[in-house]
Amino acid sequence: MSKPDLASLQHFLATEFPQTPCLIEAVTEGVVRVRHPVGPESLRPGGTVSGPVLMAAADVALYVAILAEIGLEPLAVTTQLSINFLRKPAAGKDILAECHLLKTGRTLVVGEVSLFSAGDAAPVAHVVGTYAVPIKT
Amino acid sequence: MSKPDLASLQHFLATEFPQTPCLIEAVTEGVVRVRHPVGPESLRPGGTVSGPVLMAAADVALYVAILAEIGLEPLAVTTQLSINFLRKPAAGKDILAECHLLKTGRTLVVGEVSLFSAGDAAPVAHVVGTYAVPIKT
Amino acid sequence: MSKPDLASLQHFLATEFPQTPCLIEAVTEGVVRVRHPVGPESLRPGGTVSGPVLMAAADVALYVAILAEIGLEPLAVTTQLSINFLRKPAAGKDILAECHLLKTGRTLVVGEVSLFSAGDAAPVAHVVGTYAVPIKT
Amino acid sequence: MSKPDLASLQHFLATEFPQTPCLIEAVTEGVVRVRHPVGPESLRPGGTVSGPVLMAAADVALYVAILAEIGLEPLAVTTQLSINFLRKPAAGKDILAECHLLKTGRTLVVGEVSLFSAGDAAPVAHVVGTYAVPIKT
Numbered sequence: 001m002s003k004p005d006l007a008s009l010q011h012f013l014a015t016e017f018p019q020t021p022c023l024i025e026a027v028t029e030g031v032v033r034v035r036h037p038v039g040p041e042s043l044r045p046g047g048t049v050s051g052p053v054l055m056a057a058a059d060v061a062l063y064v065a066i067l068a069e070i071g072l073e074p075l076a077v078t079t080q081l082s083i084n085f086l087r088k089p090a091a092g093k094d095i096l097a098e099c100h101l102l103k104t105g106r107t108l109v110v111g112e113v114s115l116f117s118a119g120d121a122a123p124v125a126h127v128v129g130t131y132a133v134p135i136k137t
Numbered sequence: 138m139s140k141p142d143l144a145s146l147q148h149f150l151a152t153e154f155p156q157t158p159c160l161i162e163a164v165t166e167g168v169v170r171v172r173h174p175v176g177p178e179s180l181r182p183g184g185t186v187s188g189p190v191l192m193a194a195a196d197v198a199l200y201v202a203i204l205a206e207i208g209l210e211p212l213a214v215t216t217q218l219s220i221n222f223l224r225k226p227a228a229g230k231d232i233l234a235e236c237h238l239l240k241t242g243r244t245l246v247v248g249e250v251s252l253f254s255a256g257d258a259a260p261v262a263h264v265v266g267t268y269a270v271p272i273k274t
Numbered sequence: 275m276s277k278p279d280l281a282s283l284q285h286f287l288a289t290e291f292p293q294t295p296c297l298i299e300a301v302t303e304g305v306v307r308v309r310h311p312v313g314p315e316s317l318r319p320g321g322t323v324s325g326p327v328l329m330a331a332a333d334v335a336l337y338v339a340i341l342a343e344i345g346l347e348p349l350a351v352t353t354q355l356s357i358n359f360l361r362k363p364a365a366g367k368d369i370l371a372e373c374h375l376l377k378t379g380r381t382l383v384v385g386e387v388s389l390f391s392a393g394d395a396a397p398v399a400h401v402v403g404t405y406a407v408p409i410k411t
Numbered sequence: 412m413s414k415p416d417l418a419s420l421q422h423f424l425a426t427e428f429p430q431t432p433c434l435i436e437a438v439t440e441g442v443v444r445v446r447h448p449v450g451p452e453s454l455r456p457g458g459t460v461s462g463p464v465l466m467a468a469a470d471v472a473l474y475v476a477i478l479a480e481i482g483l484e485p486l487a488v489t490t491q492l493s494i495n496f497l498r499k500p501a502a503g504k505d506i507l508a509e510c511h512l513l514k515t516g517r518t519l520v521v522g523e524v525s526l527f528s529a530g531d532a533a534p535v536a537h538v539v540g541t542y543a544v545p546i547k548t
Contacts (some may be wrong), residue, residue: 016182045153045211048507051218054192059188074182080354080404081188082493084220084521084539086514102537103497107381108353108406112537126513126523128495129307130540132355132382146406216519217491217541221384221402223377239400240360244518245490245543247358249400263376263386265358265402267491269519290456319427319485325470325492330463348456355462356493 004072009064016074022060025096033066035118036095038126049117049124058083058113058127062095066109066131069101073133079108081129089124093117102128107135141209146201153211159197164232169202172255173232181260186226186254186261195264197214198234202244203268206238210270216245218266226261230254239265244272276344283338290348292406296334299370306339307390310369323363323391323398332357332387332401335371340405343375347407353382355403363398367391376402381409415483420475427485429482433471436507443476446529447506460500460528460535469494469524469538472508477542478519479514484544490519492540500535504528513539 003011006027013024026033036042036057045051059078066076089095099113113127141149150161156190163170173179181187196215203213226232230249236250250264278286280301287298300307310316310331318324333352341352363369373387387401415423417438424435437444447453447468455461470489477487500506510524524538 019178019180034236041156043156046214048214050156051196051215052189052191054191055192055218056187075184077225078188078222080219080221081192082217082356082539084217084513084541085215086521088214093248102495102534110537123513126521126539128493128537130495131417219402219493221376221404223342223384239358247360247400260376263384263402265356265400267358293454312436313482315430317430320488322488324430324439324467325489326463326467329466329492330461337427351457351459351499352462352496354493354495358491359414359489362488 002071003068008072009068012067012072012111013064020056020060023056024064027068028063030100032061032068032099033063034064034097036097038092038094043091046090049091051085053094054085054089054095054115054125055081055083057097057115057122058095061099061113062111062129062131065101065111066133068111069080069104069131076131076133079130079132081127083125085125085128087122087124089117093119139208140205142174144208146205149209151229155170157193157197159194159202160180164201165237167237169198169205169236171234172200173234175229175231180228184228186223186228186232191222191226191232191252191262192218194232194234194252195266198236198250199248199266199268202236202238202248203270205245206241207246213268213270214270216267218264222262224259224261226254229263230256240266245269276345277342282346283342286341286346287338294330296331296332297336301338301342304374306335306342306347306373307373307375308335308338310371312366312368316376317365321365321367323365325359328359328363328369328399329357330371330388331371331389332403335387336374336385336403336405339373339375339385340407343378344383350405350407353404353406355401357399357401361396361398363391367393382406413482414479419483420479423478423483424475431467431471433468435475438475438479441511443472443479443510445454445472445508447508448477449503449505454502458502460502460506462496465493465500465506465526465536468496468506468508468526471542472510472524473522473540475541476510476512476522478542480515481520481544487542487544490541490543492538494536494538496536498533500528504530519543536544
């Protein structure tokens with residue numbers, strides 16, 4: 001498959017993965033940026049953005065980065081993901097996830113994601129995840 | 138703080154963490170079991186339960202296991218979490234998360250969670266996570 | 275390939291992986307136990323067993339558990355490994371690594387390892403690792 | 412403690428951690444580079460550098476990066492480490508580990524390490540690790 005552009009990826013995400021609140025903001029050379037809106041439903045005790053919201057943002061950013069690289073393959077699935085929570089995100093700010101791929105193999109793709117509270121420079125979390133992609137016969 | 142019982146934990150989760158759909162099913166010697174209901178909003182492309190739903194179930198199970206051990210401390214926060222996705226969960230089954238703690242330290246608690254599609258014996262995912270707990274002065 | 279027995283695995287490890295100081299102690303139903311001798315060269319500042327020695331013990335235990343399951347495939351390679359250090363190991367005790375597999379797939383195998391200072395009940399570390407195995411055509 | 416320079420760090424590593432074969436090559440603004448020599452004892456089946464050698468290189472790079480930041484604190488210990496193996500390292504090349512810190516907290520420090528076969532541009536492995544540092548009273 002050829003590499004899809006931003007509009008194709010946004011359309012794909014909206015039709016194939018309507019459950020996600022994430023929006024693709026940018027697909028540039030080597031980096032994908034995704035925004036996860038944050039509302040009261042995204043919080044946890046202590047008034048901060050919940051871990052699973054951060055993990056969801058990272059997972060979608062990885063998925064989009066992989067599709068941007070290998071083409072619109074909906075059956076790419078996460079096999080492993082590791083997250084380090086670095087700083088407390090602010091309750092009132094969206095989460096931005098920036099992903100670049102570390103390795104695109106024949107069956108496994110590994111990517112790294114930095115997560116930010118929109119407008120803040122220091123990352124709130126850092127993720128490394130692996131996706132398995134179906135083997136093309 | 139003393140160790141809370143199941144009813145106290147259920148009440149705590151409902152009042153302090155209303156955003157979570159998770160229900161605490163059991164708090165027995167060494168093991169906590171949490172159920173994450175699964176509906177259409179929990180799915181991803183391929184008709185399976187999304188990774189973030191599994192991560193959320195594991196994170197809540199860890200949180201509850203820690204509270205069950207150290208007392209109702211709402212400010213315990215995840216510092217690190219690693220998930221391996223083992224088998225494809227069925228779309229129509231709730232997710233059960235069973236957690237036991239590996240180590241309860243003064244500032245860090247590490248726990249392990251096995252995730253299942255309700256009714257199935259083989260785990261769909263496996264998590265190890267670390268929480269930081271505020272130091273008691 | 276058929277499942278090898280303890281003697282075959284010990285011979286394989288000695289001939290194919292002479293660099294490792296690890297010894298296979300047991301290969302029983304579902305669990306492999308490996309011993310990593312500990313001497314002064316295994317220590318780090320603070321007089322405890324170094325992290326890399328624990329990681330090496332876990333990695334060999336995983337490798338042996340996989341070979342015990344799928345047969346003597348020397349080209350199985352680690353793709354991902356996560357370790358949590360739980361308790362300080364004693365300087366004078368060997369490290370025991372006990373591994374059981376979480377999932378044996380067609381291309382990826384995931385296993386879990388608990389690491390102990392020989393003679394102590396509480397694990398000093400916990401590992402989850404993934405190996406890729408060559409696809410049989 | 413003040414931030415030590417390269418010579419102080421090299422001296423510290425040689426005296427406090429004589430077990431490690433690693434050499435500190437550079438300590439520049441934000442990045443530490445460490446070299447792990449590779450010989451026959453570093454290999455594994457398949458003629459490639461063993462996973463534990465890569466993990467050791469990363470662990471020492473993290474340790475040095477942390478000491479460079481917080482001062483010569485020998486009791487900093489690894490609490491968690493995750494490694495993704497990306498490409499097969501060449502048997503005859505030393506391993507270079509480049510570390511930068513993601514977050515320096517009061518009790519936990521998180522860093523990221525890229526590992527290379529000396530002379531090659533694409534990383535052979537990627538690590539994220541956490542160290543606990545004793546609380547200064």
